[in-house]
Amino acid sequence: MKKTKFTESQIIGILRQQETGKSVVDICREHGISQATYYQWNGAARAE
Numbered sequence: 001m002k003k004t005k006f007t008e009s010q011i012i013g014i015l016r017q018q019e020t021g022k023s024v025v026d027i028c029r030e031h032g033i034s035q036a037t038y039y040q041w042n043g044a045a046r047a048e
Contacts, residue, residue, distance in 0.1 A: 006031075011041050 006014070015038075017027050028035050 012045065014038075015042055015045055 004011075014027060014031055014033075018024060024035055024038055028038050
């Protein structure tokens with residue numbers, strides 16, 4: 001698996017921002033990630 005510049009706890013924090021009503025587009029833009037990356041992280045988090 002490719003290394004990421006985000007720790008697991010940072011990824012969880014990023015994913016939780018959607019719960020506050022932020023759009024995925026805004027979250028991704030703020031953190032410099034693609035929407036595909038966001039949804040991959042989200043899928044992996046749900047699988048755990």
